Structure formats: C-alpha cells, structure tokens
Amino acid sequence: MKLKISIYTRLVFWIALLIVLLFGAILFVIQIREARILQDETEARVMLQARYIADANLLSLSLQDWQAVQKYVDEHISGDLNYIVVYDRTGQPAVWNDLVRDHREIVFESLLSDDMAPDVKESVIRRLTLREAPVRVREVEVFAYSQAAGRWGSVKVGWSLEPMYDRLRDIQKVLLLIGLAGFLFGIGAAAFLARRITRPLHRLVEGTVRIAQGDFSQPIVDTSRDEIGDLARSFNEMTGQLVQTRERMDDANRRLVQHEKLASIGRMAATIAHEIRNPLTSVKLNIQKVAEEEAFAETVRAHIDLSLEGIDQIERFIKELLNFTRVQELSLERWPVEQIVDESLKVVRDTLAQKDIAVERSCPPGLPAILADADKLRQVFLNVLRNAHEALEPGGTIRIACDAVAGEGRTMVRVRIADDGPGIPEKDRPNIFEPFYTTKPSGFGLGLANARKIVEQHRGSIAVGETGGPGCEFVILIPAAEEAA
C-alpha cells in the first residue's frame, strides 16, 4: 500500500529542509572564515614575537653571551608563550627554557638551515604534552640577523594555540545556538507558509467533496486571486449550472409525472363520466318528475331536495373533472390583462357581495398586452377568486395588483391576487396544486390544479407569494404578447 503524504507535510518538510540547509551553509562559511582569521592573526602575532626576541638578543648573540640570553628567555616566558629556543650560528641549540628541556624534537631540531635566505621564517603546528596537558602549539623560527652584522643564529618560539581554540569553540557554540534558532524558525516558517498555501486547497477539496455528495447549498469560499481562486470560481460556476440543470430536470420530471398522471386520470375520468352521465341525467329527470307530480309530506320533499342537491354536486364534479382532464388547444389572442381580470370579477361580483367582501384592484395603464385564451385565463382567475371567497370571513378584502416584470430574459405580466383570510398552512403549500388535494369538506381539489395546467399552457407560472402577514397571495405570471412565440 502506498503511504499517503499530504501536500502540507511535504511542503513543511521541503521548506524546512531548504531553510535549514541555507542557514547551515551560511553558518558553516562564517565559522570557516572566523577560524581562518583567528589562525592568521595568531600566526602574525607569533611571527612578530619571534622577530622581536631575535632583534632584542642580536647583540648578546653576536657576543655569544649565553647567560644574558638565558636571562632574557627566563624573564620573557609567560602566558601563551610556551617556549623559546635560541640557536647559535652553527644551528646548535644554545639557550632554551625549562619547560621543553625534555622535548628533544623541539630543542635539537632547528627548522632553518644555513642555505636559507636570512629573512626566511618557518612555521609548524605541534601537538605536545606540556605540564601534563595536551597542547597545540604554533612554532615559528626566524634568523637573528641585521643587514650590517649578518646572521648570528636563530630564535624559535612556541605559542600555545589553546586560547585560540577556546575562542573558536565559543564562536562555534554561539553559531550553533543561532543554527538551532534558525532550525526552529525554519520549521515555524515552513508550517506557516505551508498552511497559507494549502488552506485554500483544503477549502477547495472540502467544497468539491460537498458537491460530490450532492450538497450544492454553499459555494466554495475563495477570494484569492491566484490559480486556486480561479479553480474555485470555475467550480462555483459549474455548481451553479448543475443546480440550474437539476432544477430544470426536476421541473421537467414533475411535469412529466403530472402529465402521466393527468393522462391516466383523464382516460379513467372520461370513461366514468360517460358511464355515469346518462343514467344520472335520467335519475335526475325522474326525481324532478316525481317531485312535481305528487303531493309529498314536508319531510319526504326535504329528502327529495337533498337528493337533487347531491345529483347537482355529482354533475359539477363530472364537469370539473372533464374540464381538467380534457387537453384543449388554446385559441390565443392579444388581450389586455386587466380586461380578463375585470370579466372574472364581474362573474363573482354577486357572490362576493353576499359575503360583504371588498375588492381593491390596481392595474396601472400601459401594461403590455398578453397573448391568451381569455376563456381559459378567466377560469384561472375565477378559481383563485373562488378560493379567496371560500377562505374569507364576511367583511374580508381581496386585493388584485397587475404589473410588468422582467423574468428569464422576457417581459412577464404579473397578476397578484391576495386575500386577508387565514392563509395556507406551511404543510399544505407543496400540495395545493396537486389534483384532488383539498382541505374543504365539499371541495374537489381541482381548482388550483386546473389553474396551473392552464397557466403552464400559456408558458407562464402560478405560485403562492409571501404576504408577510396574514392571508395568502397567488402570483400569476403570463408572458407579454411581444415575447410570446
């Protein structure tokens, strides 16, 4: 199985490694330079010391006054100056200090020879054990000479390098601390940088996972102006298009189901209606005849009236059902919408007046005309107005407002019919346009289903609007005539 390493981890690793390597390289160079400077400094100093001793003892050497030289040597051995060895003209050791008495390789081996130029200097590094401790020593030998007097021997000095190495170690410690701080800073900076780079990626991944799971509700939030931002924006665009397509598909599906439903109901209804209609008409005629000819008691007459009422209701139902299921071609003509509204109002005027329902209508002049089948559209307004009438208490109000709105690239004429009745409970809203859905004891549940069928035939829509208060509002949109195909 392949190990999954996140981009975050990889970025942290590589950035940290880069920073550490960079820091390490800089510190390494600094350390080498420091060491070189210290070594050069020490060598120059030892050289100067050797030259100084040689010059100071030139006279004693020329006189071969070894006592004076010994005295000088003993007096001047101190601190880091571990030893002084003075050689005579033949290169034989003449004077040295006590500390190196047992170190024959120091005392008896001169670094210089006669055939060398007088200004030659020799320098080596020795590892010795002095005072029972290991020491590294810079050893320098120079000739004791003057232009006038010539060569009188040579002077060798040994300078302890331990203080220099101590200083170097101190410098190394400081550099190591800086290196450690650099390492920690590197990790921190790497984590910070990696987070900055991967956070938008995370958001993008989360968003795409959400979309993959079918949740289109939230867009991917990414305002960055880089490639990830572009990707997020394209994703959001794609999601938007997906949502639209899904909505269109849902809508098409709903229409298809509705269509199928209506087709089967239609076939059934047509059969039932035909089967019932003729016997029902003869039943009705016969009862009416009986009611006319015989003098019945009051109670019997009441029963007969009830039967006639029942038959009327069945007839109305059959009529509504046939009306709903029959697919009829529209006969379209240009109409001002307010005229169809007014004609519908005229039909229900008396019924509304009986319940003392007021009607407020506001349709501004100059509205675009609609291409409509006026009879059918009237049925739509009538069904909605009848519902309002049924919902309202006496003294209620119906408000009708018409205007023109822009929708989906075309102008629509909008008719809003509102009442201040009890409104439609939230749970009923998804169903009210379904055929046979009713909350009324004597309702058929066909009024709104029929209204929607007609409106959709006109390529419009009908929906429940938000009143923001009590009552309910139906919003009907019909395309304006210029726009209709």
Ligand SMILES: Nc1ncnc2c1ncn2[C@@H]1O[C@H](COP(=O)(O)OP(=O)(O)OP(=O)(O)O)[C@@H](O)[C@H]1O
């Ligand atoms: N203005 C309204 N106020 C309150 N509820 C309403 C209103 N209009 C419609 N409804 C609700 O919507 C349901 C469906 O209405 P629809 O007109 O389709 O059928 P119906 O009125 O019950 O029967 P019918 O076939 O006789 O019209 C109603 O039963 C009612 O619950």
Ligand SMILES: [Mg+2]
């Ligand atoms: Mg109704």
